[in-house]
Amino acid sequence: MFSLRPLLSSPRILPRASRFRTLYRAYTMAAAPSDNRPVVISGPSGVGKGTLYKLLLERRPNTFATSVSHTTRDPRPGETRDVDYYYITMEEFEKMIEEEKFVEHAKFGGNRYGTSKMTIANLTASGKVVVLDIEMEGVKQIKKSTLNARYVFIAPPSMEILEARLRGRGTEKEESIQKRLAQAKNEMEYSKTPGVHDLIIVNDDLEKAYSELEAFIYKERA
Numbered sequence: 280m281f282s283l284r285p286l287l288s289s290p291r292i293l294p295r296a297s298r299f300r301t302l303y304r305a306y307t308m309a310a311a312p313s314d315n316r317p318v319v320i321s322g323p324s325g326v327g328k329g330t331l332y333k334l335l336l337e338r339r340p341n342t343f344a345t346s347v348s349h350t351t352r353d354p355r356p357g358e359t360r361d362v363d364y365y366y367i368t369m370e371e372f373e374k375m376i377e378e379e380k381f382v383e384h385a386k387f388g389g390n391r392y393g394t395s396k397m398t399i400a401n402l403t404a405s406g407k408v409v410v411l412d413i414e415m416e417g418v419k420q421i422k423k424s425t426l427n428a429r430y431v432f433i434a435p436p437s438m439e440i441l442e443a444r445l446r447g448r449g450t451e452k453e454e455s456i457q458k459r460l461a462q463a464k465n466e467m468e469y470s471k472t473p474g475v476h477d478l479i480i481v482n483d484d485l486e487k488a489y490s491e492l493e494a495f496i497y498k499e500r501a
């Protein structure tokens with residue numbers, strides 16, 4: 280019987296076949312993922328979620344989008360209204376909470392921050408896959424909300440490496456580093472709760488972690 284195997288393994292054809300596979304993969308990955316549910320990315324501070332999340336948005340700007348949050352704090356110099364945040368009053372914010380318009384919201388330093396259901400729904404309707412970088416309490420709230428999302432937890436290779444990354448970033452004072460490391464222990468514990476996350480990625484090598492994240496997002500919906 281005729282078989283393609285000898286042809287495909289010929290030295291002349293093999294590079295073309297593998298080039299075809301690479302091109303085919305690039306083509307399918309350029310298209311939107313078939314599963315368009317929002318992706319919630321969480322993990323301890325300093326683990327690299329922001330880095331991974333920014334890579335997704337930079338490498339596939341037509342596919343992924345981030346949801347602009349609402350806040351009651353004032354705009355800082357250099358921030359743009361409706362781009363960095365939707366700036367609203369405390370009264371407006373509290374009315375939105377009452378009307379259950381947020382998938383999650385939190386208070387930091389006297390100001391409120393929240394992710395609105397409408398913002399996510401509009402982005403999803405426009406064909407984008409929404410990626411959300413959310414801390415643990417926010418994840419718990421989203422889990423209780425009506426949002427049908429996928430959950431990815433980014434874990435550090437070890438607590439020592441997490442500490443080194445937090446210090447290496449150079450953005451935190453010692454007190455803040457200690458607070459984040461203590462909170463990291465809670466986050467690691469919570470990540471072990473069965474059924475909370477669809478995938479746990481250990482961010483050791485950045486490109487490897489990125490590939491795992493992308494492969495998960497592009498996986499066909501079961």
Ligand SMILES: Nc1ncnc2c1ncn2[C@@H]1O[C@H](COP(=O)(O)OP(=O)(O)OP(=O)(O)O)[C@@H](O)[C@H]1O
Nearest residue numbers: 323324325326327328329330444448482483484485
């Ligand atoms: N795989 C990696 N290997 C080495 N360094 C990394 C890796 N991933 C991220 N980093 C570095 O670790 C530091 C923390 O990363 P990042 O700011 O993305 O963390 P984060 O999880 O978003 O933290 P936060 O929740 O505080 O915003 C950064 O300096 C980043 O460049």
